[in-house]
Amino acid sequence: MARPDDPDRRATTLSVRLAPPVVTTGEPAALVAQLPPAQSGRPVEVQRLNQGGWDRLADATLDATGRAVVALDTAAPSDQVLRVTAEAWNGKAAVRSPQVTLRTRSSQSCTPKYKLVDPAANDAAKCLAARLDRWKAAGLMGVGQQLNVSSSDFLDPLTALAPQRVNVVGFDLWELAKTGSYEFPFLDRAVADLSALALDGAVLSVSWHADNPHTGGNYADRGWHDLGALLDPLSAEYIRFWSDYSEKLELLRMFQDNGVAVVFRPFHEANGGWFWWGHAEPSTYRKVWAEMQRRAQESGLHNIVWAYSFAAKTWSGVAAPESLVPAKVDLAGIDSYDPEATSADAKDRLDVTGYAAVARKVRRMAFTEVGPERSEDGAWNPAVITRTARTLAAKPIWAMLWFDDSQGDKQISSLQGGPAWLKGCANAFCQVG
Structure with missing residues (x-):
């Protein structure tokens, strides 16, 4: 588990967004990471905040446009705080995205x-x-x-x-x-x-x-x-x-x-x-x-x-x-x-x-x-x-x-x-x- 305040992993150009950021249970949602300039093949890790630390949620690879799209679990009502990290790679420094929150709401509300x-x-x-x-x-x-x-x-x-x-x-x-x-x-x-x-x-x-x-x-x-x-x-x-x-x-x-x-x-x-x-x-x-x-x-x-x-x-x-x-x-x-x-x-x-x-x-x-x-x-x-x-x-x-x-x-x-x-x-x- 990584600590949430690790100073040497602060993001520079790695952006992240949710598509969409608020859903009802069962609706499709995805995390979209983008790292310019494009670095095709670079591995990234999606992490979720858990009791003050960050757990690995999924691994992904940037495509030819420098983007990775990761489907997210929306089966149950919850708020998931997420971020994306990329280790040092081919002479490129390690980077980390800002955090985003996926909000999954009950179909009864x-x-x-x-x-x-x-x-x-x-x-x-x-x-x-x-x-x-x-x-x-x-x-x-x-x-x-x-x-x-x-x-x-x-x-x-x-x-x-x-x-x-x-x-x-x-x-x-x-x-x-x-x-x-x-x-x-x-x-x-x-x-x-x-x-x-x-x-x-x-x-x-x-x-x-x-x-x-x-x-x-x-x-x-x-x-x-x-x-x-x-x-x-x-x-x-x-x-x-x-x-x-x-x-x-x-x-x-x-x-x-x-x-x-x-x-x-x-x-x-x-x-x-x-x-x-x-x-x-x-x-x-x-x-x-x-x-x-x-x-x-x-x-x-x-x-x-x-x-x-x-x-x-x-x-x-x-x-x-x-x-x-x-x-x-x-x-x-x-x-x-x-x-x-x-x-x-x-x-x-x-x-x-x-x-x-x-x-x-x-x-x-x-x-x-x-x-x-x-x-x-x-x-x-x-x-x-x-x-x-x-x-x-x-x-x-x-x-x-x-x-x-x-x-x-x-x-x-x-x-x-x-x-x-x-x-x-x-x-x-x-x-x-």
Whole structure:
């Protein structure tokens, strides 16, 4: 055991941080040590304070960037005081980091910084919101990956990243519902797999590409788009839509039964005109949103963190997103895609027009969908996400990329700079604040 006041081991350039510094039991946390200039292969020791002395907790080796990431035990509530030391090596003097404290809290004592929309939110929802608030306070942006749960191989985008993980996993209720109608249905397996990811520390972000209740077409059918009909109990669209909504709530109930909360972002990108619910009159949109919340709560669903997700205002056909912010919402996020189809769009960028205006109304913000559009070779570098996030006054709590689809390569594993970017975000957290 080393003494805590050993004078010849004072740190000079060895830094250490926690990702994140406060967690609920069972949530993933890691210690991140950095020693510049990079000294690849240099061994370091993680130590924990114990009754006035320092015990060895783990050994690690600095990588080519001079960094080591060590997973930490969060199984029980505790405060762990930690530091990192490096013995003299290849002519380099011994160094020691400052100490940091990992605080692991009980799941019975989750208190979100910002009160949730649902006054009867269950413990899982409160802990999810508290987790997001802790990320925000620590200046951390979780990395996320959307999955196509209508495919039996829906976990492939995550498997391709192993052993690296992500902190946010997205899926869509329209796709999840389809799994129950296949010749070989796998709805129960999909819910079980997604629930397991959540219980292992991932935030579940849920969208819903709702069918058009008038035409029977899909979400992109703009042949009818009178959102006001959803407030008229005498209309056929009212009956069809709310019946469909009730079925989707039953899918969310499966997660509640598994002890899992979700971030739910219905009617996303409504300030654009590509979905049937798009370009709605603002007061009508807010009334439908409030009705969705009321029905969820009255049905006994209390595992929802409500999110308003809007499109970046990149051209005149996209309305100002702040005009549609629901009366009560827990989080808001921007969906922004960078066109890659022509040489004129070669520069990687992330347009966040409209983000700041919404952030003035909503406390929690995220990049709910980001990435390239029509990238044929995956050359888009997601490092632009981190650079953009750092310029914003209201830092995003997470950034989620979509899965590969007909619009090109989008998922982290398919982008040329994707895996390296994820690795650079220690424990799937990018430092943005």
